[in-house]
Amino acid sequence: MGKAISMVSLFFLLIFLVRAQRAAAETTTDFIFQGFKGKESEIQLAGDSTITPNGLLRLTDRDSALAGTAFYHKPVRLLNSNSTVVSFSTSFVFVIIHSSSNNGGFGFTFTLSPTPNRRDAESAQYLGLLNERNDGDPRNHVFAVEFDTVQGFKDDTNRIGNHIGLNFNSLSSEVQEPVAYYNTDGKKEEFQLASGEPIQVYLDYDGPTKTLNLTVYPTRLGSKPTTPLISQHVPKLLEIVQEEMFVGFTAATGKDKSSAHYVMGWSFSDRPVAAAAATLNLSELPPPPTNKAKKRGDNGKVIALIVALTTVISIMLVLSLIFMIYKRRLQQEEILEDWEIDHPHRFRYRDLYEATDGFKENRVVGNGGFGTVYRGSIESSSSSDQIAVKKITPNSMQGVREFVAEIESLGRLRHKNLVNLQGWCKHGNDLLLIYDYVPNGCLDSLLYSKPRRSGAVLSWNARFQIAKGVAAGLLYLHEEWEKIVIHRDVKPSNVLIDEDMNPRLGDFGLARLYERGSLSHTNVVVGTIGYMAPELTRNGNSSSASDVFAFGVLLLEIVSGRKPTDSGSFFLGDWVMELRASGEILGAVDPRLGSGYDEEEARLALAVGLLCCHRKMEYRPAMGMVQRYLNRDEDVPEIEEYSGSSRSDFRLKCGGDVSSFDRASGSSLTRISSSSFISAR
Numbered sequence: 001m002g003k004a005i006s007m008v009s010l011f012f013l014l015i016f017l018v019r020a021q022r023a024a025a026e027t028t029t030d031f032i033f034q035g036f037k038g039k040e041s042e043i044q045l046a047g048d049s050t051i052t053p054n055g056l057l058r059l060t061d062r063d064s065a066l067a068g069t070a071f072y073h074k075p076v077r078l079l080n081s082n083s084t085v086v087s088f089s090t091s092f093v094f095v096i097i098h099s100s101s102n103n104g105g106f107g108f109t110f111t112l113s114p115t116p117n118r119r120d121a122e123s124a125q126y127l128g129l130l131n132e133r134n135d136g137d138p139r140n141h142v143f144a145v146e147f148d149t150v151q152g153f154k155d156d157t158n159r160i161g162n163h164i165g166l167n168f169n170s171l172s173s174e175v176q177e178p179v180a181y182y183n184t185d186g187k188k189e190e191f192q193l194a195s196g197e198p199i200q201v202y203l204d205y206d207g208p209t210k211t212l213n214l215t216v217y218p219t220r221l222g223s224k225p226t227t228p229l230i231s232q233h234v235p236k237l238l239e240i241v242q243e244e245m246f247v248g249f250t251a252a253t254g255k256d257k258s259s260a261h262y263v264m265g266w267s268f269s270d271r272p273v274a275a276a277a278a279t280l281n282l283s284e285l286p287p288p289p290t291n292k293a294k295k296r297g298d299n300g301k302v303i304a305l306i307v308a309l310t311t312v313i314s315i316m317l318v319l320s321l322i323f324m325i326y327k328r329r330l331q332q333e334e335i336l337e338d339w340e341i342d343h344p345h346r347f348r349y350r351d352l353y354e355a356t357d358g359f360k361e362n363r364v365v366g367n368g369g370f371g372t373v374y375r376g377s378i379e380s381s382s383s384s385d386q387i388a389v390k391k392i393t394p395n396s397m398q399g400v401r402e403f404v405a406e407i408e409s410l411g412r413l414r415h416k417n418l419v420n421l422q423g424w425c426k427h428g429n430d431l432l433l434i435y436d437y438v439p440n441g442c443l444d445s446l447l448y449s450k451p452r453r454s455g456a457v458l459s460w461n462a463r464f465q466i467a468k469g470v471a472a473g474l475l476y477l478h479e480e481w482e483k484i485v486i487h488r489d490v491k492p493s494n495v496l497i498d499e500d501m502n503p504r505l506g507d508f509g510l511a512r513l514y515e516r517g518s519l520s521h522t523n524v525v526v527g528t529i530g531y532m533a534p535e536l537t538r539n540g541n542s543s544s545a546s547d548v549f550a551f552g553v554l555l556l557e558i559v560s561g562r563k564p565t566d567s568g569s570f571f572l573g574d575w576v577m578e579l580r581a582s583g584e585i586l587g588a589v590d591p592r593l594g595s596g597y598d599e600e601e602a603r604l605a606l607a608v609g610l611l612c613c614h615r616k617m618e619y620r621p622a623m624g625m626v627q628r629y630l631n632r633d634e635d636v637p638e639i640e641e642y643s644g645s646s647r648s649d650f651r652l653k654c655g656g657d658v659s660s661f662d663r664a665s666g667s668s669l670t671r672i673s674s675s676s677f678i679s680a681r
């Protein structure tokens with residue numbers, strides 16, 4: 001029996017020894033994670049936690065309503081054989097980056113748990129640790145140090161946001177402290193958990209004294225504060241700790257309070273020596289998560305958008321300001337092409353702009369003859385010169401260069417019966433021609449304007465002088481200058497009258513611009529209905545003879561005071577011819593003159609006029625001869641063949657009405673500019 005008893009005793013002793021040995025072998029756990037790269041197998045992840053590629057343990061990111069847990073994969077033994085909790089210590093470095101759209105939340109815990117995960121744990125205030133139903137249940141067997149960033153989710157407890165609490169089976173903390181450390185002067189310094197900076201925690205439990213010390217501080221301090229934030233007697237831990245416990249972290253975000261929770265490094269030890277957990281070497285930890293991710297948040301997007309928009313808007317504002325300044329300068333300044341630079345007759349646009357008061361409406365003195373005419377005055381040191389600026393917008397700038405070349409020579413034309421062309425200026429699509437300002441207006445208005453300034457009709461003497469003056473001007477263009485210049489648009493509105501009632505022919509050569517500038521494959525006829533020689537409608541070739549034709553019409557017009565055509569079938573040349581045939585040629589003289597005219601001069605002028613507008617160009621005299629006739633240096637020959645032309649013939653050829661003209665020439669009309677027009681064929 002004694003033997004049997006001793007056998008049983010031996011058996012129990014053996015069991016005890018084996019257990020004791022096993023216990024001794026497995027009691028202590030020691031680990032250190034300087035980052036979690038490559039340690040995935042040692043960390044049991046659940047929920048939304050993950051280990052990032054650069055080795056950070058991320059418990060949650062900043063999406064809403066997340067819960068994540070991470071536990072050391074093996075259980076630790078925190079119970080002694082005589083039922084006391086053994087000493088343990090742990091240290092970790094964490095970072096909380098709150099979402100930029102809110103204050104962040106909810107927080108994370110360091111947890112002792114009987115399981116390596118937290119099944120059914122909820123997010124938000126349950127911190128991924130517990131849920132609504134098991135909160136406070138003693139069967140939970142969880143102890144958690146909570147790092148909570150949300151203020152007062154329950155009535156009385158957790159009133160302080162940014163606090164640390166000691167929790168036993170419940171999310172209501174038994175002990176809680178605002179987050180702070182004691183500085184070297186022993187003063188308490190509060191700081192924020194969710195600041196995005198690395199924060200280190202030391203948690204030391206001393207088994208014999210049942211004291212839990214907690215120190216928390218930003219790693220930037222460099223060294224651990226000597227005084228712990230919390231030093232608490234926690235006998236209650238014994239009710240929690242079971243034979244096998246798991247150590248790890250839980251974290252959660254709320255619906256509209258979310259932070260990313262990271263653990264950068266973690267060490268743990270349950271060796272009986274106090275504060276035995278290996279010290280983390282901060283420079284060996286992975287780099288802390290940057291706040292860059294923050295900008296990807298909703299708020300970040302909005303901010304980025306606002307920044308982008310602001311930038312774009314300010315750039316656009318600056319650009320439009322620059323553009324406005326540029327445009328303003330452009331209005332006054334010009335960009336010159338190479339060929340424009342070395343021309344003595346080129347004017348600066350800025351000068352013209354100033355001279356005409358910015359091309360103001362009230363400076364317009366005429367409209368027609370291809371463009372608008374502005375009066376201006378150019379201030380020079382000695383005096384201010386009156387100028388007329390004609391602004392032309394050609395339908396193409398193609399011919400402008402050639403035209404300008406021509407102006408350069410036209411600018412040298414000097415004759416008392418020509419409007420002096422001072423120069424030119426090209427600006428954008430406009431060509432500006434600068435002439436001497438002639439004060440009395442044009443012949444057109446002198447002949448026809450009802451209440452003339454003087455109140456009287458243009459006297460015969462004035463008329464005859466004007467006729468002779470125009471002839472002299474035209475003669476100069478045709479024969480006396482170094483080159484033959486065809487005017488192409490002789491008509492009363494192009495004859496300006498100066499103070500001395502001296503006529504000055506303007507717009508010479510201008511029609512050419514349109515002939516050249518228009519559609520390159522078509523031959524273009526430029527002129528004014530009523531003044532165009534019949535051959536122009538056939539071959540479009542302007543010549544001195546076609547100028548003479550127009551002069552003839554002008555001459556008849558000066559004498560008779562009648563327009564060359566009307567809307568019907570009237571043609572001035574035919575009408576005068578018929579009067580002549582019936583021996584009543586003086587019946588063509590302007591009746592407003594009464595008897596106030598020189599009969600002989602009138603007969604002469606009418607005869608020359610008829611001769612000049614002969615429908616056959618070879619019968620028309622040259623301008624030199626015209627001048628001799630008018631000066632009575634030569635007798636006017638009898639007109640032959642003139643009567644052979646029928647009235648309708650004239651109407652067709654001279655353009656009494658546009659549609660028949662159109663049909664006759666088989667062409668289409670491309671432009672009617674005031675009274676001048678261009679016809680392409």
Ligand SMILES: *[C@@H]1O[C@H](CO)[C@@H](O)[C@H](O)[C@H]1NC(C)=O
Pocket residue numbers: 080081082083084
């Ligand atoms: C429990 O046992 C440990 C050694 O295993 C000893 O250090 C400790 O003092 C004991 N505690 C009590 C209360 O007996």
Ligand SMILES: *[C@@H]1O[C@H](CO)[C@@H](O)[C@H](O)[C@H]1NC(C)=O
Pocket residue numbers: 204205206211212213226227228231274275
């Ligand atoms: C806890 O802190 C107190 C006060 O600073 C100190 O006396 C004690 O030794 C600490 N205990 C541990 C386990 O660190």
Ligand SMILES: *[C@@H]1O[C@H](CO)[C@@H](O)[C@H](O)[C@H]1NC(C)=O
Pocket residue numbers: 281282283284
């Ligand atoms: C921490 O790590 C760095 C670099 O790995 C090393 O130079 C330094 O000596 C370490 N510090 C400690 C206290 O071990």
